[in-house]
Amino acid sequence: MKNVSEMNGTIRKLISEEPDGWAPPEAPLDMPEQSLERREMRLDVTQIFRMMLPRQRV
């Protein structure tokens, strides 16, 4: 980061010339996506028959 004082009393440049250099320090933190919707239960009729009729090929 640049640190330049201008002798004529105008703005003292204490920050990087480029705005990209103004960002806060990097310190990654995980933020997992939360579950807010209930999973739909798909009605599989074939599966129900399979469960009701063991050893039957359905």
Next chain:
Amino acid sequence: MTSRPNIAPDRKTVRLRVVALGFTALAAVAATVLVTDAALQDGFQVWDAIRSALILVTTGWLAWGAALALTGLWPRKPMPQTPLLSQPATAVLVPICNEDPVATFARIAAMDRSIAAERLDLDIIVLSDTRAPEGQAAEQAAFRMLIAETGGAGRIFYRNRTENRGRKAGNVEDFIRRSGGAYDYAVTLDADSLMSGNALREMIARMEADPSLGLLQTLPRVVGAQSYFGRAMQFASALHGPVFTRGLERLQGATGPYWGHNAIVRVSAFAASCGLPELTGKPPFGGHILSHDYVEAALLARGGWRVEADSRIGGSYEEGPENVLAYAKRDRRWCQGNLQHIRLLMAPGLAGWSRYVFMQGIFAYLVSVLWAVFLISTVAGTVFAPEPDYFPNAYQLFPVFPSDRTREITALVLGIVGLLIMPKVAILAQSVATGRARTFGGALRTAGSVLSEIVLTSLLAPVMLMFQTRAVLQVLSGQDGGWPSHARGEGALTFAQALRSSAWIALTGLFALLATAQFAPTLMLWLLPVTLPMLAAPALISWSSQRVGTRNFLVPEERETPSVVSDYRDIHDRWRAGILKRPAQAPVEPERQHVPA
């Protein structure tokens, strides 16, 4: 979801909730009985059934508001200052998007001065979502002024996001993912927020003292209002706001509210609990979650963290809308955000009170539509009422006249008006009795302000009802209003400007007046308080947006201006004057670069 269990409310909170809900139910049922009984006199029609159902819900809503006020009427124990034994790493976040950068950064400069006076070591981070190149250039110019004013390089930062995913919530999430690991706490602000160093110190100390506290919300006081409308809202916020919020605090348990700004969060808790998904389907009910703050509070509670509001923490400020149109524009976004919560009512694992808070937010908007339908069904019921049957029995000699239920209906109307007005009168009486009215200019002046505010809000209520009804119908019909850019501080409206935005309300009022006169003349007098303000909407909106002096609606912050507020005004005025004096080849004036999205 984490393995931390939800924090159950204590017994006192449960008792208070039962009493408040019981009062609400009693008032709602009483009103319904009166309406139904009156309707039974001339035969129960479908309109009567509709009206009975509607009065149950709408009166219940009013009664809940009254219950909150009554619960908050007596003050909480004063809060001793919590000692701050260490300085945990804390960031003050200022998410912005197409805001006036000179005003926003002047606020930051004032807050930085207040933070330094408290000898706090905080980072301030501007999180910009501004996309227009002119807007970005203006922000960069203003940021340079901010650093020069504060010498804040190395502790005041600015980041412009390349992709605006998730709007404000996504902006904060992006910060947490990139830099959250460096901080224990984050204070979230809006562009128009101001917080004193003392308030920030107290919030950090409270978080340090209670490791189970995930979020602490302050009650921001509105400052800087100049129009009649703005000052009335500012006054109501200052006098009534703390009482209603205290009611909320007593009922909150561990599942308090989050209003998106002027609050502090525990970064690790927030990161673990509040990663918001995109809801399936398209906006307005699918897509990014618009009113993210309520959802984040619910998710923190689900994650086993306490979420609390505390109105005793002073030094927290914000600005409010200066006219009805600015209010309606903001309200449109809130309406969509709250109605979107319908999708979340059955979200897994939420605390019961969190679901109830979602319901409250949804009803805050649906109730306007319900009132409109109630009025329509009242007129329709009168138009389609059958002729009285004076000889209901065969071979009857003497006629039977229908009972006059005017007294009961009058009692109902007075009861409903009472639910609206009584809390404000009770708050006024309490403020006079405790001496709080002195800070509002004395008992007489405070009473005058309360009366003026009641008159203004009564006049504007039908206009607001129309804006909210339109907003609800737009959302329910699938129209996505998005997140329109703010025009903070926009002030006086000409009659022409007001007419352009509210002619439809005036025409609806005229139609309603003529229809009532034609088809239900007996109801015309009862409906004048609704139809006349609608007819006068453009005039009301324009007139209430004009500047007035501080004689009207005086608030404590005007008797003694907080130093962070006066510092902001000084810095802002100085910067503006400096910008105007700059020679032609100087950097672009930030004010002119405030471009809407």
